Amino acid sequence: MTDEFALIERIRAQLGGDAPDWLVLGPGDDGAVVRPPAGHDIASSIDSFLADVHFPARADAELIGYRCLMASLSDLAAMAATPAWALVALSLPEGDPGWVTALARGMDEAAATAGVQIAGGNLAAGPLTITVSVQGWAPVGTMLARSGAMPGDAICLSGPVGGAAGALRQIDPAASRPNQLTALERAYWRPQPPFSLASALRDHASSGIDLSDGLLSDLGHVAAASGVSLHLRRAAIPVAQGAGLEDALSEGDDYALAFTTGHKPLMARFAVIGEVAAGSGLHLDGKPVNGRGFRHFR
Numbered sequence: 001m002t003d004e005f006a007l008i009e010r011i012r013a014q015l016g017g018d019a020p021d022w023l024v025l026g027p028g029d030d031g032a033v034v035r036p037p038a039g040h041d042i043a044s045s046i047d048s049f050l051a052d053v054h055f056p057a058r059a060d061a062e063l064i065g066y067r068c069l070m071a072s073l074s075d076l077a078a079m080a081a082t083p084a085w086a087l088v089a090l091s092l093p094e095g096d097p098g099w100v101t102a103l104a105r106g107m108d109e110a111a112a113t114a115g116v117q118i119a120g121g122n123l124a125a126g127p128l129t130i131t132v133s134v135q136g137w138a139p140v141g142t143m144l145a146r147s148g149a150m151p152g153d154a155i156c157l158s159g160p161v162g163g164a165a166g167a168l169r170q171i172d173p174a175a176s177r178p179n180q181l182t183a184l185e186r187a188y189w190r191p192q193p194p195f196s197l198a199s200a201l202r203d204h205a206s207s208g209i210d211l212s213d214g215l216l217s218d219l220g221h222v223a224a225a226s227g228v229s230l231h232l233r234r235a236a237i238p239v240a241q242g243a244g245l246e247d248a249l250s251e252g253d254d255y256a257l258a259f260t261t262g263h264k265p266l267m268a269r270f271a272v273i274g275e276v277a278a279g280s281g282l283h284l285d286g287k288p289v290n291g292r293g294f295r296h297f298r
Contacts, residue, residue, distance in 0.1 A: 023085065023117050032119035034085060040137040045075035051128035056174035061099045063178055063189045064130070065106025070191045071212070072132040073114050074255040077193035078210040080144045080201035081136035083114045088121035089131040103130075106178075114195055144201055144208040144259070149226035153206055153260040153276040154267045157238060158194045161215055163187030165251030166243030184242045191255035204263035213252040216289060220282055222260070229279035231286070236273045249284075 019026050025033035036042055049068045051057035069086060076083045088107065092100070111118055116134070167173065167188040176185045193210065201208060207226060209218050215237070223230045239248045248254075260276055261267060282289050 019117060023119060026117065027120045029120075032085065032087065034119065034135075036084075036137050039140055041140050041143060042135055042137050043076055043079050043081040043143055044133065044135045045072065046131065046133040047072045047075075049130045049132070057128055058174040060177060061102035062106035062109075063176055065103040066110045067106075067189050067191065068130045068132055069107045069110040069116075070114070070193060071253075071255055072134045073110075073116065073195070074191065074193035074210040074212065074257075076134055076136040077195050077198070078144065078208045078257055079136075079138075080142065080198045080205065080208060081138045082198055083116045083134065083136040083195060085117045085119040085135050086111065087119060087133040089124075089133075090121065091124050091126035091129040093126070093128055095125075114193075138198065138202060142202040144205055146207055146209050146222045146225035148207040149222055149228050149230070149260040149276045150206055150262070151228060151276055151278045153262050154272045155219070155230060155232065155274040155276060156259055156261060156267060156270040156272055158197065158257040158259070158270060160238040160240040160243075160248075161211055161254045161256055162243030162245070162248030162251065163240030164191070164253035165247035166240060168251075168253075169247070170242065187240055187242075188253060191253070193255050194257060197257065200266055201257075201259060204266045205259040205261045208257055208259040211252065211254040211256050211258055214250045215258065216249050216282060216284075217252070219258055220290075222258070223280065223282055226276075227280070229277045229281050229283060230274060231277055231283045232274035234285050236271060238271045238273075
């Protein structure tokens with residue numbers, strides 16, 4: 001058992017990389033101090049991950065750390081924001097230094113992949129819970145919302161979906177090991193939000209959302225926020241290898257992006273799975289469907 005302050009020092013030691021100029025004050029003080037670029041808006045999001053709800057409590061801590069940070073950052077990718085920094089609050093039932101070091105190692109790898117600084121956090125005793133607040137920026141007035149889809153737009157996906165749900169049906173994620181992941185295990189444990197799309201989406205997309213709760217559920221949010229109907233074609237949906245269509249439609253944890261656009265060169269780069277029209281609700285192959293998906297409270 002290790003006390004709070006020794007654990008914090010272990011976490012700080014695990015977080016590598018030099019701080020960028022905009023991070024005026026990072027981990028170790030009462031708060032982080034950030035100086036964002038002039039002429040930019042800041043996007044902020046927060047997620048809580050509970051043991052045996054969002055990840056198996058027995059799973060490898062390095063995998064948990066990577067997945068939690070990337071899942072949080074996917075919200076910024078959906079808004080076409082450039083990820084910048086994150087704050088992490090960790091509640092632990094016991095002060096296991098090896099577990100904390102592995103968790104920080106996974107988060108550090110995810111942060112390096114996304115180009116993000118972990119700027120601070122908090123540590124407390126309690127049920128295993130990881131809360132991640134992420135922040136990013138984009139030039140003023142350019143970030144995407146769910147509310148911009150327009151009739152005539154195409155509905156696009158950044159990549160295949162259903163892989164994480166397929167993995168949960170076929171593997172024991174608690175048995176996964178960081179250096180021995182199969183393709184299905186990677187789909188669950190190492191999501192890859194497409195941060196590199198931010199500039200193209202800001203320039204040419206009308207709305208966006210990350211696929212955390214299932215394709216139908218998340219696109220239902222876009223239809224409601226935009227006041228339009230979305231018409232999907234079953235055969236056009238790219239399904240991840242090892243997954244089925246139901247995994248893609250109704251299950252979550254993919255963290256790919258769905259976006260709408262009328263820009264043909266952007267459409268040509270991605271799977272076009274349907275169109276936006278006047279009206280309301282979701283339609284699959286011409287028939288109305290419910291936006292079913294993951295729910296915390298049923």
